Amino acid sequence: MSVKGTSGPAKGPGRGAADPQLFDTPAARRTDTPADRPGMIRNVALVGHSGAGKTTLVEALLAATGAISRRGSIEDGTTVSDSDPSAIHQQRSVSLSVVPLLLDGVKVNLLDTPGYPDFTGELRAGLRAADAVLFVVSAVEGPAVGTAALWGECERLGMPRAVVLSRLDHPRADYDGVVAACQQAFGGQVVPIYQPVRTGGAITGWLGLLSGTVSEYAAGDPRPTIRDANAAERAASENGRGVLIEGIIAETEDEALMDRYLGGEEIAPDILAGALATAVARGSFFPLLGASSETGAGLAEVLAVLEHSLPSPVGRGLPAVTDLAGTPAGPLACDPAGPLVGEVVRTTIDAFLGRIALVRVFSGTLREDSAVHVSGRGLSARGHQDHDSDERLTHLHSPLGSTLRPVPYSVAGDICALTKVASAETGDTVSAKEAPLLIDPWEMPEPLLPVAIEAASRNDEDALAKSLGKLTAGDPALRVERNAETHQLILWCMGEAHAEVVLDRLRNQGVKLSTVEVVTPLRETFAAPATGHGRYVKQSGGHGQFAVCDIEVEPLGRGAGFQFVDRIVGGVIPGAFITSVEKGVRAQMHKGVSAGFPVVDIRVTLVGGKTHSVDSSDAAFQAAGALALREAAAAGRIQLLEPVAAVAISVPADCVGAVMSDLSARRGRLTGTLAAGGDSTEISAEVPEEELLRYAIELHALTAGAGRFRRSYLRHEPVPPNATPAAVDPRYRAAHAAES
Numbered sequence: 001m002s003v004k005g006t007s008g009p010a011k012g013p014g015r016g017a018a019d020p021q022l023f024d025t026p027a028a029r030r031t032d033t034p035a036d037r038p039g040m041i042r043n044v045a046l047v048g049h050s051g052a053g054k055t056t057l058v059e060a061l062l063a064a065t066g067a068i069s070r071r072g073s074i075e076d077g078t079t080v081s082d083s084d085p086s087a088i089h090q091q092r093s094v095s096l097s098v099v100p101l102l103l104d105g106v107k108v109n110l111l112d113t114p115g116y117p118d119f120t121g122e123l124r125a126g127l128r129a130a131d132a133v134l135f136v137v138s139a140v141e142g143p144a145v146g147t148a149a150l151w152g153e154c155e156r157l158g159m160p161r162a163v164v165l166s167r168l169d170h171p172r173a174d175y176d177g178v179v180a181a182c183q184q185a186f187g188g189q190v191v192p193i194y195q196p197v198r199t200g201g202a203i204t205g206w207l208g209l210l211s212g213t214v215s216e217y218a219a220g221d222p223r224p225t226i227r228d229a230n231a232a233e234r235a236a237s238e239n240g241r242g243v244l245i246e247g248i249i250a251e252t253e254d255e256a257l258m259d260r261y262l263g264g265e266e267i268a269p270d271i272l273a274g275a276l277a278t279a280v281a282r283g284s285f286f287p288l289l290g291a292s293s294e295t296g297a298g299l300a301e302v303l304a305v306l307e308h309s310l311p312s313p314v315g316r317g318l319p320a321v322t323d324l325a326g327t328p329a330g331p332l333a334c335d336p337a338g339p340l341v342g343e344v345v346r347t348t349i350d351a352f353l354g355r356i357a358l359v360r361v362f363s364g365t366l367r368e369d370s371a372v373h374v375s376g377r378g379l380s381a382r383g384h385q386d387h388d389s390d391e392r393l394t395h396l397h398s399p400l401g402s403t404l405r406p407v408p409y410s411v412a413g414d415i416c417a418l419t420k421v422a423s424a425e426t427g428d429t430v431s432a433k434e435a436p437l438l439i440d441p442w443e444m445p446e447p448l449l450p451v452a453i454e455a456a457s458r459n460d461e462d463a464l465a466k467s468l469g470k471l472t473a474g475d476p477a478l479r480v481e482r483n484a485e486t487h488q489l490i491l492w493c494m495g496e497a498h499a500e501v502v503l504d505r506l507r508n509q510g511v512k513l514s515t516v517e518v519v520t521p522l523r524e525t526f527a528a529p530a531t532g533h534g535r536y537v538k539q540s541g542g543h544g545q546f547a548v549c550d551i552e553v554e555p556l557g558r559g560a561g562f563q564f565v566d567r568i569v570g571g572v573i574p575g576a577f578i579t580s581v582e583k584g585v586r587a588q589m590h591k592g593v594s595a596g597f598p599v600v601d602i603r604v605t606l607v608g609g610k611t612h613s614v615d616s617s618d619a620a621f622q623a624a625g626a627l628a629l630r631e632a633a634a635a636g637r638i639q640l641l642e643p644v645a646a647v648a649i650s651v652p653a654d655c656v657g658a659v660m661s662d663l664s665a666r667r668g669r670l671t672g673t674l675a676a677g678g679d680s681t682e683i684s685a686e687v688p689e690e691e692l693l694r695y696a697i698e699l700h701a702l703t704a705g706a707g708r709f710r711r712s713y714l715r716h717e718p719v720p721p722n723a724t725p726a727a728v729d730p731r732y733r734a735a736h737a738a739e740s
Contacts, residue, residue, distance in 0.1 A: 032398040032405030035107045038334045038413030039312045042108040043360070045130035047123065047154075049144035049705075050092050050115035053166035053293060054136045055081045058099050058112050060293035061303065064222035065101050067400075080401035081112040085508065086501040094501050096122040096346050098129075098358065098399045098415050103307040109415050110306075117146060117705045118495035120445045121477025125345040125426065127153075128319075128442045129360040129415060132160040132280075132310040135186075139165040139173040139290065142181040145652060145706035149680070151186050160283050160311055163190055164302055165290040168203050175203065175290060182288060191247050193276070193287040194301055195237045203290070206301055207233055209241040210276070211269040215300060222296035245272060251279035273308060281311040313413030318362045319343070320440040324375065324388070329437055332363045336411040340364030340372070342430040343439050347474035350419075355473070357424035358399065360415050362439070364432070367409045368396045373436040374421065376428040384472070389423040390433050425473040444476050447492035448711065449696040451499045452519070454489070456512035464489075467509045471502060478502060485521035485598065496697050520690045522597045523641040523716055526555045530636025534584075534628030536620050546612035547620035549573065549581050551628045552605045553636065558715060562589065563603040573609040577621040581606055584625025593633035595640060600716070604629070641716040643689040646671075649699065649709040650682050658702050659683060666691035667720070686714060 035041050046054040059079050063071045072078030077088030081097040093114040101108040113119075113126035127133070133154050137143050154161055163186070165178055175196055183190050197205035197214055205216040207229050214233065215224035229237070245267070249258045252275045261267060279285035287309060291298030313334045321329040321341055332338060346358040359366065366372075375388045397404035397417040410416035418424065431437040455461040468480050479492040493499040506513060530553045538545040556563065564582045573581070582604075589599040609624075647668070651659050660670060660683060668687040676682040687695075692711060699707040 032400070032407060034398065034407045034409055035411060035414050036336075038314050038336065038411060040106050041312055041411075041413040042106060042306055042310050043111065043129060043131045043313060043413070043415065044108060044306060044310055045111040045113055045126040045133050046136055047113050047126070047133055047150060048115050048136035049138075049141075049147055052115060052136045052138045052141075052144075054115060055079050055093055055112055056293045057136060057164065057166055057291065057302075058110055060222070060291075060296070060299055061101060061110070062099065064296065064299045065103065065303065067101060080403075083402035086504050089504070090497065090500070092116055094119055094122070094497070095348075096126045096129075096358070097401050099401055100398065100415075101303070101306070103303055106307045107414070108306045111415075116497055117700060118493075118498035119477075120494060121475065122346070123150075124442055124444060125476075127157065127159065128343065129345045129358075130159070131313050131316045131413075132162070134306075134310075135161060135163045136166050137163060137178065137182060139168045139175055139178045140170045142174075142178045143185045145704050148185045149706065155283070158283050160280050161286045162280065162305055162310065163286060163288040165288070166293065168196075168290050168297070169292040169294045179288060186286065189247065189251070189284060190286045190288050191244050192240060192289065193244060193305075194289050194298075195240055196290065197233070203292070203297055204295075206290070206298055207237055208269075208301075209237055209244045210272045212237075217295065217297040219295055222299040224297075224300050247285060248272065248275050248279050251282060251285040277309050277311070280309050281315055313362075318439075319442070321362075322438050322440070324377075324436050324438055326438075334412045335363060336365045338363040338412065339435055339437065340366065340430070340432040341437050341439065342366060344424050344426055344428040344430065345415075347424060347426045349470045349474065353404075353419045355419070355421055355424060355470075356404075357418045357421050357428075357430075358415065359410075359418055359430055361410050361412050363412050365409055365411050366393065366396060366416060366418075366430070368393060371433040373431050373433045374423050374428050375431070375436055375438050376425055377438055378441055379425075379427050379476070384425055384427065384476070387423060387425075388436070391421055391423065393418060393421070395419040426476045445494065445708075446710065447477055447479050447494050447498075448692075448709065449493045449495055449499060450518045450693060451491045451493055451503075452488045452516045453491060453503075453506075453513050454516055456514065460512045463509070463511045464506070464513060467506050467511050470509075471505060475502070483519075483521060486519040488516075488519055490518065494696070495700060518693050520693070521643060522595065522719070524592055524594050524597050524599045525601045525639050525641055526553050526599075526633070527637040527639040529554045530632040532628035532630070532632030532635070534581075534624035534626070534631065536624040536627060539615075544612075544615040545617065545620040545623075546615035547577070547580075547609070547617070547624035548611075549609035549621065549624045549628050550607050551581075551585070551625070551632060552607055553629070553632045554603045554605070555639075556601045556603055558601060558641075558717070560601050562586070562600070565603060565605040567605055567607050568609070573606070573611055573621075577611065577616060577618070578606060580618045580621035581609075581625035581628075584622035584627075585629050587622065588626035588629045593630055594638040597640070599629075600641070640719040642719045644686050644714045644717050645689050645692060645711040646714045647685050647687050647692070647709055647711050648682055649685070649707060650676055650680055651699075651703050651707045653679050653681050655703045655707065656681050656683065659699070659707065662698070662702060663687060666695075688717075689713075 058081050059071045062068045082093050084095055087094045097112045099110045111126040111130050113123045194206040196203040205214050207214045212229050214227050214229050217224050289301050291302050318332050341363040342359045342361040344357045345360050348356045371392050373390055377386050398407045399417045427441050429439045455464045477494050481490045532551050534549045536547045566578050585604050663685050668685045670685050672684040674682045
């Protein structure tokens with residue numbers, strides 16, 4: 001296929017990969033044609049910090065290839081990737097989006113992922129579905145703090161990577177400076193494969209270091225004119241060309257090719273391009289290139305790298321697969337004729353289409369009107385109970401953002417969308433009905449920002465329950481909890497932006513709700529011994545109620561629980577009623593005796609009492625036991641206990657001082673620090689959970705989004721007198737009063 005606007009012949013595969021092929025015919029714009037061979041598919045996740053230009057680059061590539069007639073804009077909410085109302089409102093990507101391109105018969109599925117840390121769950125889903133990663137780095141700001149950590153995560157996953165510098169048209173863009181910053185952040189194997197050609201200081205073209213040709217761009221036109229580099233340009237590129245070729249050959253470990261190069265032989269560009277693809281596929285060499293979505297300069301080079309330099313699914317291994325009993329499945333490959341194995345990487349609910357499941361097919365072929373098994377296992381920690389069901393696929397689609405185009409099948413290596421699949425949830429495995437299989441779930445971040453919500457009415461409670469079921473099915477980073485102690489409904493979110501998206505989606509589904517303060521589940525205990533006298537006497541005609549008991553209360557050590565001791569002498573209280581006193585004491589402990597929180601770690605000794613031969617009863621002695629405990633509390637001293645968490649915080653080294661000072665202000669106790677690899681330090685501390693309610697937000701602000709933390713319940717400790725939280729919460733007391 002020819003390239004529009006060329007003044008001379010294309011020079012064959014080169015300029016770091018191959019000559020760019022841009023679409024000139026309406027037929028080439030069809031991206032809903034199913035791929036037949038996995039080798040002709042590329043699944044590439046675009047990652048990078050929020051604002052780096054990922055979505056804008058996707059939009060520019062769509063327009064450059066003719067897949068869309070006109071570029072949309074983030075400001076107007078008209079981009080293909082960001083059709084979600086929350087994305088339009090927040091002016092940034094909040095969910096994973098799949099956008100296919102067709103490049104000379106090669107189908108490239110671009111997975112546009114959110115760059116904001118709150119949406120790491122969507123990012124992880126994109127990495128699961130991808131076979132390679134394209135890091136988009138702003139040429140103005142350079143790699144963000146968290147981008148290096150993401151690079152390390154991709155390295156652990158063995159993902160092939162490439163880097164694109166965006167926003168090169170910006171007045172403050174610094175190509176050379178950001179290249180150096182990327183090499184410092186990501187390593188020396190990040191090497192430019194093109195050299196910028198400038199006119200009046202602006203980048204107007206790119207010189208291919210492997211081919212020696214120059215692509216020249218007219219303003220706003222993504223279709224370059226290609227010419228041979230002149231003598232001056234060749235001389236200026238010799239050093240970069242040598243570094244590139246030596247790096248490629250070294251990473252391919254092709255000794256014969258290295259000997260030819262060192263012997264002074266001129267190696268053909270197509271051989272070097274093949275060696276580049278091999279080095280990239282091994283995950284040990286990372287080409288760097290630049291592009292401007294506004295001027296179009298470099299878009300053809302990006303397309304060429306997507307088509308020729310990044311690997312197909314064929315060379316990538318499958319995730320671990322077992323049968324439903326947990327026995328490892330036999331060897332599986334990316335083969336359309338193999339056993340069917342696919343994974344739901346994203347789930348959404350459409351008002352008209354119902355549940356839409358985005359599926360990466362790893363093996364076999366998904367076909368319309370076929371029976372499949374949908375299985376979800378091992379995701380209970382994310383709020384997804386184990387489930388299995390057999391379903392018939394009636395609708396199969398190729399997604400283009402939120403647009404769905406019907407297709408008859410989807411082969412191994414491709415990504416498709418299923419509609420009207422009732423049971424599919426994010427993380428589920430789709431396999432053949434007659435041979436069900438299960439893919440090990442990918443690792444998900446733990447949501448650490450609690451948001452307490454209340455429905456506006458009882459009718460809204462039913463609508464809220466249904467809507468939360470839909471949301472949790474599609475958002476594995478969201479966890480819903482009904483706290484057993486505070487009775488609050490808690491949404492555990494990744495951060496403030498994630499919480500805003502979740503609440504918006506609930507309200508858009510017609511649920512009326514409000515957010516309330518999160519109540520920390522405190523507890524109460526006796527700080528000193530006390531005695532209590534419970535007298536419950538009522539007479540209202542017929543049999544009355546009579547029960548008297550005396551108790552002694554002693555505090556126990558933390559975690560000792562509750563002990564009830566019977567020291568009745570002479571049978572003043574019959575054995576049956578002694579059990580009743582214990583029931584009453586336990587019931588009052590659950591309700592609390594001071595601030596409405598459960599009482600723990602005490603010993604209650606029954607030392608005396610009185611009965612009536614007619615009016616004493618089980619209910620009367622239960623009431624007397626509760627009264628005795630309340631009287632002991634009124635006469636004694638009650639201590640509030642707060643939960644304390646063990647916290648591990650991973651932060652960049654230059655943020656350690658600020659984070660430790662902040663922990664001290666939160667009544668945290670430092671327990672240690674440990675170098676966590678690279679430029680990261682892990683801080684261990686014990687921190688009251690009251691101080692961690694909004695820590696996900698505050699740590700993000702302290703570390704510019706680079707900090708991460710884990711928490712786990714440790715124990716309850718006495719609340720210092722000068723730090724008593726808003727513990728005597730009227731809603732909490734009201735809930736317990738209603739319960740009683």
